[in-house]
Amino acid sequence: MAKEMLTGNRAAAWGVRLAEVDYIPAYPITPQTEIIETIAKWISDGEMDAGFVTMDSEHSMITAAGAASATGARTFTTTSSQGLMYGFEMLYTVAGWRVPLVMVNVSRGLSAPITLGPDHNDILALRDTGFLQIHCETCQEVLDSVLMAYRLAEDKRVLLPVMVNMDGFFLSFTREAVEVPDVEAVRCFLPEYQPEHAFFRAGQPMAQGVAVLGGEFYSYFKYQMHLASQNALEVYREVSDDFERIFGRKYGTIDEYMMEDAEYVLVMTNSFSTLGKAAVKRAREKGIKAGLLRPRFLRPFPDSDIRNALKGKKAVAVIDQNISVGKGGIIYSEMAGCLYNEENRPLLLSFIGGLGGKNISQEEFDLIFDKMIRTVDTKVVEPLHLLYTENEWKGITKLKDIAGRQ
């Protein structure tokens, strides 16, 4: 195994190359373009033997990717933000075809206003499509998750597409030391895709995506998808064990940081959880028993792993890097659903921060821990808190003054 300095985007591309993917339909969008450009160059230089086609839109791209997957080719594609939204319709269709497509989404806030900075409203909008979702904190995790995603998607107990998510700019363009596995080791972990379930061949008529009349049939198919997604949690344990055995790195459905004796827990996903981990470390220095829980899977939602990890904790602060306008944090709602029926459940606080890549400051993390401690004393949980510092407010007010706007 060789260590290389790789951006998150190049790490994703390496995952695709090592998975010996057959086919990549592509369409550019910032900040994922480096992934498709890297792959395009490898194919052009003869370093990767795969079909590559530039499509006319993300809607077409996702359709072509799903259709190729349904024909039995190991297929990859990638997008971000508005591109994901443009192809949204077809994500439901591709998941309904039950094909093992792997897609990387490089998260970016959704228009309007238009931005390049990351948050997770793009990927969380598709949490009900049937795609499994793996959310990554580091560049290494991106590469490794792409490999694990194919194992998971192609398992006949699952046969659902998988989305691997990373934050735009904060991970897509951050260079980190990444261990690039050997091809042979990857082949041991991820054998060639042998479609058993659905593919188009002469002499074997097969209909995919047919119409149903009546709710009984529709429910039957949707339930099948749900049960397969639930299966993925169990299958993932095997995948994760194999991965650790071959590559020495262990990834659970959740990532736990200083959780063993923790009383006050932050829940965060993706690359901003690194900021959260630093905050936990500082809080520990102040004598607060802090910890961080990072769900790596959001679909299927690892309910029991989360419940186990939060047993006996005093308070949990969910920091959502997304906003369901008019309701609040999406992951907060998911956590509340996960914990509601637990006896002695921890108090659950809700924060929204980091939208469009906005920083979450040290002071804000201090405030979050203060609030958790106070809430445990008073037992009164305050409503949703939107993180925004006084300096940020002053900065924007000043610029509005300069522009002559009130």
Place this chain on the structure above:
Amino acid sequence: MDSENIRSIKELPPEENMQPGTAACAGCGGLLTLRYCLKALGENIVIVNAAGCFTLLTIYPFSPFRNSWLYTAMACAPAGAQGVRDALDILIKKGKLDPEENLKVVVLAGDGSAYDMALSSTSGAIYRNLDFYYICYDNEAYGNTGFQHSGASPFGSRTGTTPPGEKVPVGSQLQKKNLFDIWNSHKPPYLATVSPAYPVDLMNKFKKAEQFKGPKLFISHIPCPPGWGFDPSQSVKLAKLSVETGLWPLKESIHGEVEHTFVPKKFKPVEEYLQAQERFSHLFKPERQEDALKSIQEMVDEYWRKNTLLP
């Protein structure tokens, strides 16, 4: 099929690749077109279907086809065809698939998809020189949702969203989009219009198209009994009238060069076609809309004059 042109309906291949008993409307001209197309294409094909009337041909757990079927969505059947075609080619190239298991890839789309929503993905597929067949069944409206105006709806027609009224007595005020010319500007290797009333012409066009690698495109004008408002038994007659009046020219284009494959010896007046349908009845009663009728006839005459096939 041998390469010789067939000359009469008796020489059509006897095999049926689509079985009866579908949910399509009685007298559906599109179903007749599809039946002939499938005779021509054989059974080793995969149909990539855009949302439309024909979505309802396969209803779980039944399918009337001897071939495979993939439902995509309204905007993207050509993109689905791209994925299937590319995957088959790659798997064959890599030795993972026996070339004998190869399939022809066929897009099946109504006019709502082909003329409107899927125009971008269709343009993309033709531009990329995708090796596929594209069949558009054109009943000149969104038929599956109860007959609303589409980019294929003709001037003067009544649809659910162009109802003739006091202020707009004519119905649709827009001219039918010229999909043939839009497609032809991409210079595909083969492009043709067909009609279910002319199966010999249709079959020979598929035979000719077979020799080309790349997009092979077919637009079939198809009568729609509930949408157009006529008795289902008159479907073929209506399809024939649209050709005989010159409204639906039967033609083909090879690498952009257009030729007509059938020119009526004597053109029937368009009124004969219009009067046979409920969707144009407002042009005749309570009073004749002379201007509208005249302009429809002139549009047809103008087309044939331009093509120097009418003096």
